[in-house]
Amino acid sequence: MKVLMLNGSPRENGNTAAALAEMKKIFEENGVETEIIQVGNKPIRGCIACGGCAKKGACVFDDLVNETAPKFEACDGLVVASPVYYASANATLVAFLDRLFYSTRFDKRMKVGASVVVARRAGTTATFDELNKFFTISGMPVASSHYWNELHGRAPGEAVRDEEGLQSLRTLARNMVFLMKSIALGREAYGLPEVEPRVFTNFIR
């Protein structure tokens, strides 16, 4: 069982890293393998809507997105963590996620998703909603905690003083483990749900 964790901060040892480290401890205690990928410090451009991925089966820009794609395909759970920038996710991370989700055609259903947001003060729930939408358009169940998954702090390291935030992240990781194990059992017993051919109805006359 494996969880892939994306760090959307440009700071390798900042507060987002601390949030992921807290969850990683719980995953490891439960025998779940983890890999953390630092996204926010990479020069990642946005999607150019060229449609090349449909032909190539991968993004036309051969960077961390294509490197991450097979790891995403192999994982049972995905944690996407971001610092809050102007009440939104880090722009590099959003560019990365747009391209990763759009260019990969493998079945993402029943991979458990969780987003984590880190901020000094505000914009957390808007960012949380923004990130969860990548999961909820992909058939990925979203793990939750006893509070929204947020951790507060400004300077690197400050967020480890947010004890309530850290506790909610530990709960989140435990809930994620439970969901991943339950889904593995369900997949074994019942298989994945039937898929209908997709209907596309664009909002045009």
Ligand SMILES: Cc1cc2nc3c(=O)[nH]c(=O)nc-3n(C[C@H](O)[C@H](O)[C@H](O)COP(=O)(O)O)c2cc1C
């Ligand atoms: C460009 C920029 C915009 C920011 N915007 C917000 C914001 O809207 N709300 C907030 O509470 N904190 C904001 N912050 C503060 C960061 O979210 C906060 O310092 C966070 O802990 C950084 O996480 P990191 O150490 O993992 O990079 C902003 C920081 C930067 C650099």
